[in-house]
Every structure is written in C-alpha cells, then in structure tokens.
Amino acid sequence: MAMVRLFINEKNKKGHIDPEIYGHFSEHLGRCIYEGLYVGEDSDIPNVNGMRTDVVEALKEMKIPVLRWPGGCFADEYHWRDGIGPKENRKKMINTHWGGVVEDNSFGTHEFFELCEQLGCKTYVNGNVGSGTVQEMSEWVEYMTFDGVSPMADLRKKNGHEKPWKIDYFGVGNENWGCGGNMTPEYYANLYRRYQTYVRQYHKDAPIRKVCGGPNVADYFWTEKVLETCFAKPQPGEGMGTRGFMDGLSLHYYVHPEGWEKKGSATEFDDKTWYKTMAKAAYIEELIERHGAIMDQYDPEKKIGMVIDEWGCWFEVEPGTNPGFLYQQNTMRDALVAGVSLNIFNKHCDRVKMTCIAQMVNVLQSVILTEGPKMLLTPTYHVFHMYKHHQDAELVDSYIEGNRTIGMEEEYQVPLLSESVSVDAEGYVNVTLNNLSVTEEVPVEMAFAQLLPSQVTAAILREEMHAYNTFEEPEKVKEEAFDAYEIRDGKVCFTAPACSVISFRIK
Ligand code: AHR
Numbered sequence: 001m002a003m004v005r006l007f008i009n010e011k012n013k014k015g016h017i018d019p020e021i022y023g024h025f026s027e028h029l030g031r032c033i034y035e036g037l038y039v040g041e042d043s044d045i046p047n048v049n050g051m052r053t054d055v056v057e058a059l060k061e062m063k064i065p066v067l068r069w070p071g072g073c074f075a076d077e078y079h080w081r082d083g084i085g086p087k088e089n090r091k092k093m094i095n096t097h098w099g100g101v102v103e104d105n106s107f108g109t110h111e112f113f114e115l116c117e118q119l120g121c122k123t124y125v126n127g128n129v130g131s132g133t134v135q136e137m138s139e140w141v142e143y144m145t146f147d148g149v150s151p152m153a154d155l156r157k158k159n160g161h162e163k164p165w166k167i168d169y170f171g172v173g174n175e176n177w178g179c180g181g182n183m184t185p186e187y188y189a190n191l192y193r194r195y196q197t198y199v200r201q202y203h204k205d206a207p208i209r210k211v212c213g214g215p216n217v218a219d220y221f222w223t224e225k226v227l228e229t230c231f232a233k234p235q236p237g238e239g240m241g242t243r244g245f246m247d248g249l250s251l252h253y254y255v256h257p258e259g260w261e262k263k264g265s266a267t268e269f270d271d272k273t274w275y276k277t278m279a280k281a282a283y284i285e286e287l288i289e290r291h292g293a294i295m296d297q298y299d300p301e302k303k304i305g306m307v308i309d310e311w312g313c314w315f316e317v318e319p320g321t322n323p324g325f326l327y328q329q330n331t332m333r334d335a336l337v338a339g340v341s342l343n344i345f346n347k348h349c350d351r352v353k354m355t356c357i358a359q360m361v362n363v364l365q366s367v368i369l370t371e372g373p374k375m376l377l378t379p380t381y382h383v384f385h386m387y388k389h390h391q392d393a394e395l396v397d398s399y400i401e402g403n404r405t406i407g408m409e410e411e412y413q414v415p416l417l418s419e420s421v422s423v424d425a426e427g428y429v430n431v432t433l434n435n436l437s438v439t440e441e442v443p444v445e446m447a448f449a450q451l452l453p454s455q456v457t458a459a460i461l462r463e464e465m466h467a468y469n470t471f472e473e474p475e476k477v478k479e480e481a482f483d484a485y486e487i488r489d490g491k492v493c494f495t496a497p498a499c500s501v502i503s504f505r506i507k
Helices: 055-063 073-077 108-118 133-147 151-158 185-197 220-230 271-282 283-296 333-348 378-385
Strands: 004-018 022-025 065-071 093-095 101-103 122-127 169-172 208-210 248-255 306-313 352-358 368-371 376-377 394-401 417-423 431-436 442-448 456-462 485-488 491-495 501-507
Touching: 004 417, 004 431, 004 491, 022 306, 022 417, 055 073, 055 368, 055 376, 065 169, 065 352, 073 151, 093 169, 093 306, 108 122, 108 133, 122 133, 133 151, 133 185, 151 248, 169 185, 185 208, 185 220, 208 306, 208 442, 248 271, 248 333, 248 352, 271 333, 283 306, 283 333, 333 352, 333 417, 333 431, 378 456, 378 501, 431 442, 456 485, 491 501
Parallel strands: 004 442, 022 065, 022 352, 065 122, 122 169, 169 208, 208 248, 248 306, 306 352
Antiparallel strands: 004 394, 093 101, 368 376, 394 417, 417 431, 431 501, 442 491, 456 501, 485 491
C-alpha cells in the first residue's frame, strides 16, 4: 500500500471546538436511567445518592461535557411534577413509548441535577411541547432556576433544594414532526415561538440557551419552514442581532445500514455492510452542509448552533432482550462510526455547537453497558476517551494527500482515512485518525507547517471489525499506548493498521 501524507498547518486556526460536541443523551428508555445510571440509594451496587459510582467515574474520566435528559420521545410525555417530592408519593405510569414498563418516577429533576453535579457536566433539559402546556413548561423552568420568592421556587425548597440549579440548554420539544406531536413545521415553529417566550431567563449572567426542534435526517423542508417562521431573513448589511428566538436548532440522524425497517444485527455483518455503515455514517457531513446552507441564509453570522442531539448506530436489539429497550452490542464498527462522525463534527465546528450520541448507557450506541453490578466500556467509549483533548481546542487545517475512496458498492464509497486536528490551550497538536479499511494497513507520514515534534504520545484502538466487549471478556477491545512511530526529518511516520482509531498528542 502506497504511503499517504497528512499535512497539518498548526498555525491556521479554523474555529473553536466546543466541548459540547462530545455530549451525551440519556432517556427514560430501557435500562439507561434505571440500572444504568441510577440504582437507588438502597442498592447493593456502590452508589452516591443513588448514582452508580462505577459509571459516574468512567464518564468523568471520558470528560463528559453535557448531558441531555429526559428524552427523546419520552420528553413529550413527561410531566415533571410526577418526578418531584417524596419518592413514595411519586406517580407510577406506563412508559408507553419504550417497552410498556412501569416508570416510577424515582429519577426526576432533583436526581438529574445531582447526576450532572457528580459528573461535573453541563445540563440540557428537554421540555414537553407535544402533550404539555406552556404553563407546565414555564413553571418547570421557574422550579429549576428561580432564586427568590415564588410558588415554584418555594416548592423546590420544600422538596429539599434551597438554591436554584443552572440549566445550560433547554430543548423546546423533541421530534415534533413525529413522536412529539406529528406537527407540520409551520405549526411547530409557531408553538416554538410561543413556548420559548416563557422559558424565562432568571439568571441574566447565566442565560439558558434555547434549542428549537429541528429536522429528521434530510428533511430540508422542515429546516426552511421552521427558520422562515421564526426569523426574518436579514436584509443586506444587517446582522441577525437578537431577531431570532433560538440559540440552537436540533438535527437527528441515526445510522441503519439495512434501513429503518430491518436494522440488521449489531454484531453479525459482512464487509459489504461494514462499508455501507461507514458510508451512511459519513453522510452526516452532507446533512450538516445542506441544513447548514439553509441556516446560513437566515443566520449568516452563525449565531445559531446546529445541535445534533441524537446520532449513532441503531441496530436490532440483542437477541432475547425487550425490543422496546433498544439494547444493542457495540463493536469496532461502532468505534469507527464514532471516530468518523466526531472528526466530521470537529471539522464543522463553525456551525455544529453540540452533539449528543444516543444513548449514554445500555441503549443504542452506548459508551457503557451494565449487567447487575458489572459494567463494561464499549469500543465507542474508548473513541470518546481518545478524542477528549479536542474539547475546547482550536481546529486547525489538515489534508491527506493520497487518500482515496474505498468500498464494495458504488453507492457506498468512503475515504480510506478520516482525520481531524486541533491545537489545545497547552499547545499540543491533537490528531485523531481512522483507517476505515478492514483489510489494508496504511503507511502515513505526518508533516507540520512549523512544528518539529519533540514530545509525542499516542494511543490506538484496533481489533478485528466484529470485536466487542462482553461481561465475560470486558477488555477485549481497549485503548492501548501506541509507540510504533518514528520521527524522521520532523515528520511523524507510522503505519495505521486496518480497522483502527489512532490519537496523537504532539508538541
Ligand atoms: O433515541 C431513541 C429515540 O429515537 C428517541 O426517543 C427519539 O427522539 C428518536 O426517534
């Protein structure tokens, strides 16, 4: 295989990589919240105020920046008052969307903020537009954030929390084109204008950033109509200023290599399906560019963030598990999907301001799986861990000479290598590189504009494409130190093994 050259211009800064690009999503779905994150104060599983210690520690180590809750589809059926006050008095309900199981509301608002405090991450709360009232949403915001005398602040204090919490992001509905009310874009956008009015900013120095419900996949009509209803297009010479009502517009995109109806196995697939999966993952770049082009017409200054608050692989559930719980295994294929997607998000950090992989624990493309007291880190976890130094860094110019497309079907071709590069506050150049081939190793020469590397540390995730971690063998796939590189004439030279993710920190 011929050598490729990765050129890095570490002096050409192209934009800031917001930490929130590495965000996560947790819904009241299957074993994500219950068992996965929250086991209750009386559990034998080690916990702090009900939150599993092993999971919290692993997420902190991965540097989780933001967590979205309580849904998903669940959000538009969630009535927050059911989840406050003494637990024995909380309402029990059926989780109609997800498995028809009893939801006892033992994890509610107070527990969410407790979890985020333990994780040290920002909060992203998703409100209910589909089946909730403006008053309900407005009072929830008052309950969470008002620091004074008011009925909702008094109720929060009565329930044991004197001080208000901070909401960093607030989603006004979820998938309102589907499970969130089957609305048309114009109808939703008008509701959005109205509901968001009552998401009051009680802390002037810590404003809540409002996220408007955006499109599904390639529904460009939705994006256009929602923006048209919420904004006037700026006239020549005019900036957007404060004319809009939103800080973010969401986008949801899941990778189903075999299509929505027949999702295919998470662990059994052939080479053809591998490349199809990679191509479908890489397609998110087109979605970002095309939805982004519509956003540019209304918001040329890029003040509104694209918030990809649900993304990842969605396969068939693990055999023998509740189909409503969306529990799936996670292989090297998921790791490469994560690697490719995160590189794309980094490269579009001028518009993409947050993303949340779906979902954090035990649901869809999780970073963590649990079984009773056991916990394992998935290949996807390791990718997030290896990419963590990109958070809050500056994207810089990179280009791969000699990169080519690979694949087994004309329709599903992908680049052989995917990369993104940033420079962080400590002056390190962070490089993350994926080799998408399942057969070919690739010799790489990495060259810099000015930097003569003297300190290099690197890590690698490499295994056969079907490899995954089980509770019997939890460390089959794991990040390892990578030292198979040489520095020659100021260039870092190495071979990227087939089906691998490599990260470098270089000074
Ligand atoms: O993540 C699972 C579901 O996928 C979410 O509840 C919904 O928003 C999306 O359709």
